[in-house]
Amino acid sequence: MASTYRVLSRLAAVTVILLVRARADVLPDDRADLFYSKYSGGGMDITGESALVRKKITEDFALEASYFVDNVSGASIDVLSQASQIKDERKQKTITAQFVHDKTTYSATYIDSVERDYKSNTTSFSLTQDMFGDLTTLNLGFARTRDGVGENDGTALVPVISWLGHAESRSYTLGVSQILTRNWITGATLEVITDDGYLANPYRSIRYLDPGSAKGYSLANQVYPDTRTSTSIEGRAKYYLPYRAAITGTYRYFTDTWGVIGNTYELDYTHPLGNIWIFEGRLRYYKQNHATFYSDLFPYADSQNFMARDQDLAASENTTIGAKVTYAFLPDGWKIFKRGTATLDVSRIAFHYLDFTDIKDYGVPDYQPGAEPLYHFNAMVYQLYLSMFF
Amino acid sequence: MRSLRPLFVAAILLLSGCGGIQPWVKPYERDRLADPIMAWDRDAISSAYLDHIRETREGARGATGGAGGGCGCN
Numbered sequence: 281m282a283s284t285y286r287v288l289s290r291l292a293a294v295t296v297i298l299l300v301r302a303r304a305d306v307l308p309d310d311r312a313d314l315f316y317s318k319y320s321g322g323g324m325d326i327t328g329e330s331a332l333v334r335k336k337i338t339e340d341f342a343l344e345a346s347y348f349v350d351n352v353s354g355a356s357i358d359v360l361s362q363a364s365q366i367k368d369e370r371k372q373k374t375i376t377a378q379f380v381h382d383k384t385t386y387s388a389t390y391i392d393s394v395e396r397d398y399k400s401n402t403t404s405f406s407l408t409q410d411m412f413g414d415l416t417t418l419n420l421g422f423a424r425t426r427d428g429v430g431e432n433d434g435t436a437l438v439p440v441i442s443w444l445g446h447a448e449s450r451s452y453t454l455g456v457s458q459i460l461t462r463n464w465i466t467g468a469t470l471e472v473i474t475d476d477g478y479l480a481n482p483y484r485s486i487r488y489l490d491p492g493s494a495k496g497y498s499l500a501n502q503v504y505p506d507t508r509t510s511t512s513i514e515g516r517a518k519y520y521l522p523y524r525a526a527i528t529g530t531y532r533y534f535t536d537t538w539g540v541i542g543n544t545y546e547l548d549y550t551h552p553l554g555n556i557w558i559f560e561g562r563l564r565y566y567k568q569n570h571a572t573f574y575s576d577l578f579p580y581a582d583s584q585n586f587m588a589r590d591q592d593l594a595a596s597e598n599t600t601i602g603a604k605v606t607y608a609f610l611p612d613g614w615k616i617f618k619r620g621t622a623t624l625d626v627s628r629i630a631f632h633y634l635d636f637t638d639i640k641d642y643g644v645p646d647y648q649p650g651a652e653p654l655y656h657f658n659a660m661v662y663q664l665y666l667s668m669f670f
Numbered sequence: 671m672r673s674l675r676p677l678f679v680a681a682i683l684l685l686s687g688c689g690g691i692q693p694w695v696k697p698y699e700r701d702r703l704a705d706p707i708m709a710w711d712r713d714a715i716s717s718a719y720l721d722h723i724r725e726t727r728e729g730a731r732g733a734t735g736g737a738g739g740g741c742g743c744n
Contacts, residue, residue: 315715315719317719328719330715346715414697453732453733459700462700465703469733470733471732473731473732510731514733516710520705520707524707526705526708532730532734534731534732568728591727592728592729593729598727606712623713661723663716665713665715665716667713
């Protein structure tokens with residue numbers, strides 16, 4: 281009994297030592313960001329402007345707010361195949377509250393996104409816990425999104441919106457980050473998302489063989505299931521190289537109840553020059569098979585209970601090559617600012633579809649339905665942003 | 671009760687062992703991990719933007735952080 285008491289005493293002593301040694305987490309620096317982005321590819325041009333401000337109210341409580349505006353012009357291949365070009369705008373407001381207590385950080389976020397024909401709001405909560413001498417960080421998250429889905433039956437200038445339905449999704453996230461050595465950190469994230477409601481894209485149609493049509497096919501509305509559940513798991517590792525540089529490897533496996541399986545591989549390299557410049561290179565490859573109810577060309581109308589010809593659900597692959605440069609200025613601070621950074625990020629994404637054909641540019645008499653060349657396009661993504669820390 | 675004693679002692683020893691876990695990378699050895707180039711995500715606003723672009727053009731989604739809302743229908 282005495283020995284048991286000693287063991288318990290030792291356990292209590294170790295616990296007290298660990299608690300005393302424990303260093304409470306701290307919130308990151310206050311910052312303000314101005315962000316400009318441009319996406320160009322697949323017949324679409326999207327420019328975006330964003331502003332973000334993050335401010336500590338007390339040492340353990342911070343608020344963050346951001347405002348993002350997307351301007352869309354042009355239209356993707358689906359819209360070009362069927363309708364006139366579009367011009368649209370998306371506005372997104374985000375507010376986050378963050379509270380830190382000892383080793384735990386609590387976050388709550390609200391996102392509101394509005395387009396002429398689509399409304400979405402998301403509420404999310406997350407909890408981050410450091411443990412085992414701060415070598416391990418555990419993250420738990422939950423998000424709920426509600427969408428209103430509409431379709432513009434008018435024109436770009438005179439829109440006539442028909443609201444088609446609602447969708448709701450819930451996301452559950454479990455993540456862990458682990459320091460392995462003084463040069464090596466790893467992490468893994470599991471996310472399960474469930475959807476319920478109107479899940480189809482109203483601007484995309486199926487096509488089916490129709491010998492009575494001049495083109496040899498006709499178009500009809502897509503019919504999607506009302507539910508979807510997806511599971512993603514991502515593993516990543518980051519290593520500090522013998523000289524001052526870092527290399528990151530990431531792999532993600534995705535599967536869902538619509539039969540889509542996707543694999544993502546990414547390799548990043550970060551190389552600083554002094555404390556002024558940071559250069560980064562990025563290679564990413566993604567591949568997926570098609571959903572079980574997807575077909576580029578259905579044999580006849582209403583041939584299945586669920587039918588899709590959305591390019592997102594086709595078998596496809598894409599490759600991204602990207603570069604990013606960050607310039608640090610005001611190392612000694614200025615007025616209220618401690619330092620600042622300016623960043624330029626450029627990516628080129630090559631999309632290749634393996635069973636989605638280009639019916640915009642090709643058709644009868646040169647190509648019979650289903651024999652059109654496969655669709656592919658390249659997209660350029662530019663990001664330019666200024667970050668001030670205070 | 672006597673038959674449970676070894677189990678009880680083993681449990682206490684196991685708990686004692688857990689309490690004794692020491693971080694094998696000491697705080698003063700984490701200078702490289704604290705370097706900004708070792709951050710998982712230095713620019714959350716940029717990552718969220720790239721995630722949004724991908725999620726509206728790929729069937730896969732999730733496990734990469736927040737991607738924001740919106741349709742990306744067109």
